Amino acid sequence: EILLTQSPATLSVSPGERATLSCRASQSVDSKLAWYQQKPGQAPRLLIYDASTRATGVPARFSGSGSGTEFTLTVSSLQSEDFAVYYCQQYRNWPPFTFGPGTKVDIK
Amino acid sequence: QITLKESGPTLVKPTQTLTLTCTFSGFSLTTSGVGVAWIRQPPGKALEWLALVYWNNDRRYSPSLQTRLTITKDTSRNQVVLTMTNLDPADTATYYCVYRPPLSVAGPGIEYFQDWGQGTLVTVSS
Numbered sequence: 001e002i003l004l005t006q007s008p009a010t011l012s013v014s015p016g017e018r019a020t021l022s023c024r025a026s027q028s029v030d031s032k033l034a035w036y037q038q039k040p041g042q043a044p045r046l047l048i049y050d051a052s053t054r055a056t057g058v059p060a061r062f063s064g065s066g067s068g069t070e071f072t073l074t075v076s077s078l079q080s081e082d083f084a085v086y087y088c089q090q091y092r093n094w095p096p097f098t099f100g101p102g103t104k105v106d107i108k
Numbered sequence: 109q110i111t112l113k114e115s116g117p118t119l120v121k122p123t124q125t126l127t128l129t130c131t132f133s134g135f136s137l138t139t140s141g142v143g144v145a146w147i148r149q150p151p152g153k154a155l156e157w158l159a160l161v162y163w164n165n166d167r168r169y170s171p172s173l174q175t176r177l178t179i180t181k182d183t184s185r186n187q188v189v190l191t192m193t194n195l196d197p198a199d200t201a202t203y204y205c206v207y208r209p210p211l212s213v214a215g216p217g218i219e220y221f222q223d224w225g226q227g228t229l230v231t232v233s234s
Contacts, residue, residue, distance in 0.1 A: 032217070032219075034221075044155065046220060049214075049220040050220075055222065087155055089155075089220070091217070094157075094168075095157075095160075095169060096170045099156070099157070102154055
């Protein structure tokens, strides 16, 4: 089973600032990684798949990069609606699909 | 517009069997590549994938839970049912039904979850 770790666990950012979130895999997942955003009381929302492809309707301020074992989700200028928990998910080797523990982005 | 909605009991006793139904619209489970999965999330914790059924009835399960899980589809009713046996308080979670898009959108091996239901909280307690 591929383990995903995310860092930091919590990221405090001021609105308008850049946020950089990390996801690391225990073995290579090539580019088979997705990112999801989850706001309190809501279901997760797909942001990025194939490590760097934005899902339909996702603003351009969200970008993903990386391959192999190291991945990054960047939010170029945080808006109020971006404060949430972000999860990465790998689909290189499954079952099972695995998710990271999440990074919470909160207001500084 | 794709929608998915989970339904089932909110409270289950330990050792009982849980049956959850996902009723969906906006897509067909007969379209090549389409899949419906179940993912759960214990309160305050991370996401855990449970099971996935494809348009061709190929079914996959989490290895750690596969002896307790059964996923089935009813294409005529646009429903997917997840059954989990021998419930434990550790199974308390919000259970989500999610959509895997067709091959025309996500090719083979591109297994992300595009659309999610609102989730249903299941509590396991005596």
